[in-house]
Amino acid sequence: MFIIEGYNMITEFVEKIAQFNNFENVENQYSNNFKYNIITRNNLIQYMKIMLKMKPATILIGEAPGYNGCRWSGVPFTAEKNILIEYRKGQLFGITNGFKIRDIAKPQSEASATIVWEHLRKIDSYPLMWNAFPFHPHKKNNTESNRKPSNEELHTGKLILSEILKMYNINNIIALGNTAQETLAKIGITCNKIRHPANGGKNEFISGLNTELGILPSNAST
Incomplete structure (x- = not known):
């Protein structure tokens, strides 16, 4: 019953x-105004449902989605x-599991996402992830860019994040990078941080995440 109710909550949440x-100069990738909202909504719902069953004890929080x-x-x-790769012994992501992308022949990649998921797969440990x-x-008239969220935007983000924390009953919060930690501090959330994997931060990210998740060195070689 709990899982069914949780699934309903997730769908309603999304x-x-x-x-x-x-908000000006913001793309809500889940909105009907976004061309691929059916894909993004589907994937977020599927991801959140799987994570609900996994009962993660930790949430990894970044600043905001990148383009x-x-x-x-x-x-x-x-x-x-x-999304095309199946993680957690084939239970997370993958087209056969109901996840979708715009064009299977031309999947978009992102360097930091690659580092994060390669390591999570290696240690077989999956914290919940959010922003x-x-x-x-994004910057004015340029959706192919990123910018820091405003204080007003962060206030909205705090309200949404509070629902996530309540839904998953998570108390262990980790910020991904200095900017994320500073951003969370603005909305009254104090937490540990680990190095962002971008700009040569891969090894420090891996070491920091292993420490926070209690992964032993023998299980977390780089």
């Missing part, structure tokens, strides 16, 4: 966040190329 269209990753996949820290602001903020 439908609710799809209604946010009141090459979650913007197209609908899943935080995830690019289309990751302080769950929509794609």
